[in-house]
Amino acid sequence: MTSVAHARPEAHGDAHHAPMSFWRKYIFSTDHKIIGIQFLFVSLFFLLVGGLLAMQIRWQLGFPGKPMPGGGILPETMVVNGVILPEYYVQLVSMHGTFMVFFAIMPLLVGVYANFLIPLKIGTHDMAFPRINMASFWLALLAGLIMTASFFVPNGPIRSGWTNYAPLAARPDLSGVTVGQMLWCVSIVVLGLSSVLGSLNYITTVINLRAPGMTWFRMPLSVWALFITAILGVLALPVLQGAAIMLLFDNVLGTHFFDPVAGGQALLWQHLFWFFGHPEVYILILPAMGMVSDIIANGSRKPIFGYHSMVFAIIGIAFLGWIVWGHHMFMSGMNPTLGSTFMVSTLLIAVPSAIKVFNWMGTMWRGNLRFHVPMLNAIGFVSMFTIGGLSGIFMAATPVDIPLHDTQFIVAHIHYVLFGGSLFALFAAMTYWYPKMFGRLMSEPLGKIHFVLTFIFYNLTFFPMHIIGMGGQMRRIYDPTIYTFLKPQQPLNVFISYAAFALFATQFLFAFNFLWSLKFGKKAPQNPWEDNGMEWSLPNPAPHGNWEKTPNVYRGPYEFSAPEAGDKDYLPQYLKLPTDRDPVPAPLPAGGH
Amino acid sequence: MRWWLPDAGSTFAGPIDTLFLAILIITGIALVIVEVGLITFVIRYRARPGRKAFYTHGSTRAEVIWTAIPAVTMVALGLISNHYWVLIKDKKSVPPNAYHLGVHAKQFEWQVTYPGPDGKLGTADDFTVRNQLHVIVNQPFAVELSSEDVVHSFFVPEWRLKQDAVPGMQITAWFEATKTGEFELGCAELCGMGHYKMRARVFVHTPDEYKAWVAQQAAGGTE
Numbered sequence: 001m002t003s004v005a006h007a008r009p010e011a012h013g014d015a016h017h018a019p020m021s022f023w024r025k026y027i028f029s030t031d032h033k034i035i036g037i038q039f040l041f042v043s044l045f046f047l048l049v050g051g052l053l054a055m056q057i058r059w060q061l062g063f064p065g066k067p068m069p070g071g072g073i074l075p076e077t078m079v080v081n082g083v084i085l086p087e088y089y090v091q092l093v094s095m096h097g098t099f100m101v102f103f104a105i106m107p108l109l110v111g112v113y114a115n116f117l118i119p120l121k122i123g124t125h126d127m128a129f130p131r132i133n134m135a136s137f138w139l140a141l142l143a144g145l146i147m148t149a150s151f152f153v154p155n156g157p158i159r160s161g162w163t164n165y166a167p168l169a170a171r172p173d174l175s176g177v178t179v180g181q182m183l184w185c186v187s188i189v190v191l192g193l194s195s196v197l198g199s200l201n202y203i204t205t206v207i208n209l210r211a212p213g214m215t216w217f218r219m220p221l222s223v224w225a226l227f228i229t230a231i232l233g234v235l236a237l238p239v240l241q242g243a244a245i246m247l248l249f250d251n252v253l254g255t256h257f258f259d260p261v262a263g264g265q266a267l268l269w270q271h272l273f274w275f276f277g278h279p280e281v282y283i284l285i286l287p288a289m290g291m292v293s294d295i296i297a298n299g300s301r302k303p304i305f306g307y308h309s310m311v312f313a314i315i316g317i318a319f320l321g322w323i324v325w326g327h328h329m330f331m332s333g334m335n336p337t338l339g340s341t342f343m344v345s346t347l348l349i350a351v352p353s354a355i356k357v358f359n360w361m362g363t364m365w366r367g368n369l370r371f372h373v374p375m376l377n378a379i380g381f382v383s384m385f386t387i388g389g390l391s392g393i394f395m396a397a398t399p400v401d402i403p404l405h406d407t408q409f410i411v412a413h414i415h416y417v418l419f420g421g422s423l424f425a426l427f428a429a430m431t432y433w434y435p436k437m438f439g440r441l442m443s444e445p446l447g448k449i450h451f452v453l454t455f456i457f458y459n460l461t462f463f464p465m466h467i468i469g470m471g472g473q474m475r476r477i478y479d480p481t482i483y484t485f486l487k488p489q490q491p492l493n494v495f496i497s498y499a500a501f502a503l504f505a506t507q508f509l510f511a512f513n514f515l516w517s518l519k520f521g522k523k524a525p526q527n528p529w530e531d532n533g534m535e536w537s538l539p540n541p542a543p544h545g546n547w548e549k550t551p552n553v554y555r556g557p558y559e560f561s562a563p564e565a566g567d568k569d570y571l572p573q574y575l576k577l578p579t580d581r582d583p584v585p586a587p588l589p590a591g592g593h
Numbered sequence: 594m595r596w597w598l599p600d601a602g603s604t605f606a607g608p609i610d611t612l613f614l615a616i617l618i619i620t621g622i623a624l625v626i627v628e629v630g631l632i633t634f635v636i637r638y639r640a641r642p643g644r645k646a647f648y649t650h651g652s653t654r655a656e657v658i659w660t661a662i663p664a665v666t667m668v669a670l671g672l673i674s675n676h677y678w679v680l681i682k683d684k685k686s687v688p689p690n691a692y693h694l695g696v697h698a699k700q701f702e703w704q705v706t707y708p709g710p711d712g713k714l715g716t717a718d719d720f721t722v723r724n725q726l727h728v729i730v731n732q733p734f735a736v737e738l739s740s741e742d743v744v745h746s747f748f749v750p751e752w753r754l755k756q757d758a759v760p761g762m763q764i765t766a767w768f769e770a771t772k773t774g775e776f777e778l779g780c781a782e783l784c785g786m787g788h789y790k791m792r793a794r795v796f797v798h799t800p801d802e803y804k805a806w807v808a809q810q811a812a813g814g815t816e
Contacts, residue, residue: 087786161783167760168743168785174700175785260761266744267759300638306651309660331746331781332757333738333764336682340675347667354663355656357627362655364634366647371639379631386627390620393667397674399681400613402605403598403753406746406781470598472750474781477789485750485777488594561646569645 020544030130031544035137036116037437039107040430042141044514046103049148053096055504060084060092062497064479077156087176089478090159095151097162098184101284102191103144105422109287110195110233111140113429114202114226116437117291120535120542121223123211123551123574128204132197139194146187153179161476163277166258166269170250178251185248192241199233202226211534213553213583217311218573220533220557221304224311225290228318229283236279243272270332274325282321284418285385286314288425289356292378294557295428296363298531299375301569303558305362306355313352313359320349330398331405339398346396353389357382368561368569372529373447377428380455384420388413391466409469415462427451427510434514435528439540440521442513450509457506460499464492530570532557537574554580602751602776602797604769608677609753619666687767691733695719696726698758699741701787703778709811720810724793726778728770729803735767746781749795755781770797 029035059068067082078088115133119126127133150157157180160169164184172178206227210219219227247269249255256262258269297304304310326334326342360382369375391413395401404410427450434442471489473480480486480493527536534553538546551574559571564579576582598610638646680686693714695706705726709718714737728734738747740758747766748755756766780791798806 086789090783090786090788093783159786165744165783168783171743174742264761266761301640301646303648303650305649306656309651309656331755332744333759333762336678336684339682340678343674343678344668344671347671348664350667351660351664354623355660358659359651359656361627361630361634362651364631364638366649367634367638368640368644368646369635369638371635379635383628383631386624390624393620393670394613394616397612397616397670398678399605399609399674400616402609402681402755403750405755406748467596471595472599472748472779474748474779476783477779478786479789482790483777483779483792485599491594561648563648 025544028134030126030134032115032119032127032130032133033437033542033544035133036112038137039111039115039140040437042144043104043107043111044511046099046144047105047108048511050096050099050104051504051507053092053099055501056084057089057092057096058497058500060089060478061480062494064481084478086478087159088156090161090476091157093476094158094161094164095147098147098158100418101162101280102188103140103147105284105418105426106195106280107140108426109284109422110198110226110229111137113222113287113291113433114198114230116433117222117535118202118205118226119209119546120436120538121220121533121557122206122209122214123534123547123553124205124209125545125547125550127201128209129201133201136194136198136201139190139197143187143191143194146183146190150180150183150187153183156180158184163273164247164269165266165273166247166250167260167264167266170247170256170258170264170269172251181251182248185244185251188244189241189248192237192244195233195237199230199237202230203234206230211551211553212585214534214573217308218553218556220290221293221307221310221314222287222290225286225293225314228314229286232279232283232286232318232321236276236283239272240276240280243269243276246272267329267332267334270329271325274328275322277328278325279318279321281417282317284422286317288381288422288429289314289385291429291432292381292425293360293363294531294533295374295378295432296360296382297558297560298529299370299372299378300364300367301370301560302363302367303556303560303562305359305365307556307558309355310359313355316352317349320345320352324349327396327401330401343396343398347393350389350393350396357386357389372431373442373444373451374428374432374529376448376451377424377431380451381421381424381428384416384424384458387463388416388421391416403472404469406475407469408465408473408475411475412462412465412469415465419458419462424454427454430514432529433535434517434521435524435540436535436538437541438518438521439524440517441524441528442517442521446509446513450506450513453506453509454503457499457503461496461503464496464499468492468496527572530568532559532570532572534573536572552576552582554583598753599750600772601753602749602770602772603753604771605681605753606751606771608680612674612677616670619670682766684765687735687765688733688769691735691767692729693735693737694726694728695721695739696736696747696758697739697741698745698747698780698784698791700743700785701780701791703747703791703793705793707807707810710807718811722810726793726795727803727806728795728797729800730770730773730797732800733767733769735765738764738766743784744782745784745791748779748781749776750779751776757782773797773799 071079071082159175168175246257256264258264324346327346330339524540553573561569562571565571697704706721708714738758740760745758752768754768776795778793778795
């Protein structure tokens, strides 16, 4: 575990890259940093699309049957006299989930930050396979365009939830969707290809291209998390691709893989989907945990508490993530004994999760906390992820899951993990590495206002969903007011809708800050956060090829307030103290050049 | 406005609600520890001139404690939960004296088949009623769930009962209602555009009321 791979500058050409045309540099780029930024803009666009869909969902749940402001611009197949139709409502929930999971959160975490951070943080010049990396971006964009196109085809996009439960999704005569369902399948297959190519690249890069001295246990937790996430990606996405191809065949060729009318199995889809789907949940949270760890250590000016157990917790969560998929199927008619085993494995995930939360707190304990915007969002992440993790225990305990399954309680839970968790971590990460991307800092006061308002409106939106779910409101129902037992809680639905509108509006502060700072932000000093990471030894933004000469790494990533640092409270990984010896590069593997 | 689970209406509600409360207390304690800890640290350890962070890489003892406590709690919770899970969902737990009804789910309605006066399902005097489920209070019932087309989910909140109806499968779900009156049966699994309106009325009768209703239906009475 201590061997150090040799980063070979000759493998990528040295850093003296010839000046390139605008197209080569920014559009068809093979530079991992530009590709990361391309992913950033594309996935922020899809985040906005997903948000717009969510607002329409909230309009319908808060004010069922009332004309939606601006609804007039939508075609009659979706909205009549401003009122959302039931089929469009089902499409809204299906596509909100699809866009947010596959085209916003996953590419924001993995597409953007695995690309941008891995080479910079392990001290190498680029990805192992830069052209494959470019292909991965263009495939992801293509997949996004195919998915978006499904809004413009006859009968519109899917109506079976982002989970596409068969036989509903497998039979156009039952779902009422034809082309839209095929486009969903094709888009997912293309996206899976993009993800697999990206993941192989990240794995290869981390294993082979670490700078001399960057041992496995000197890697920042962000890199560890992104590395383990890539392993999950390369194993999980092909399962979804296979399932999507079978679903496509069911739709187009009438193969009936998932339709019992002709010998298929309805539950087969659920097993395949969740065998992918649960590791996917960890793909959507592990990178967030990794980046938050880096930022909390920085903001606390302290080494991360229990670095090794943090690494093993990441590995533990990733491993357990493969044997819990059945907890999505407790009510599915799966053998109840199987439910018992999935319950135990699911409950055990609380253990590594608790280790992580307590170690983040341990990191802050007796620190010297700096409340920069990334730190505020990282603390927001810890406090909100905790709620999301704890609410999961209710549903992991199978008897309690019976009343809560498929209600708004699970909607609250998933949003505490994916918004309160992943998105807060992304606000932290976007602000933190903004100077490394664009050479400027985002506005600090605007960032703080955005954090405080988001934190408040976010909780006002999603916390009451727990209560509505306890009351029994089923997921994905178009009009809760037709049920006598749900009527009394309709005022809370109205409240949630207002909070959600405010939460959405608040995000324009972030968008404005992000775009405005591109041009008018304060110019960033080389190491604006006084951090230890390898990336801060480079100018902002970092040049194509990163380092002219492969850098050496002298210590772990979290030596904040180390006694050797003298009067400074940080000690970068790249800084050579008089007592430090240069690391010996590992011999090249046989067959290498 | 209700701030809790729906009023208890079956024998399952007792253990499930107790377990819910127990988890609420456990997670509540954990939540208070984390949030109060975070707030305390944020105030106490904020950066001030002249302060320096305490340089440490961790404490094995602390980490063993906060690994062991959640692990033991979760395993205990799993064991207790499993006891009730088996009681509710295991095939062998269906009481032998349960009345059997057939419930056939279909986009977007519930078709309930009752054994006629002979009390046996699958005989000539069976009759089927759309979107109405009639049962007897304090009497175990078992519904034989099936589906015509897609996955639906049989959900009566007051009974704490949910079970998917899957095409190609026959799934038995049992319950014993403890409160008379009218309730609602909803579909908890997205089953198409009409998912929201897949609703049935549920009536919990006294034995005499039920007998009278069956007699009326068997005689060709209207719904």
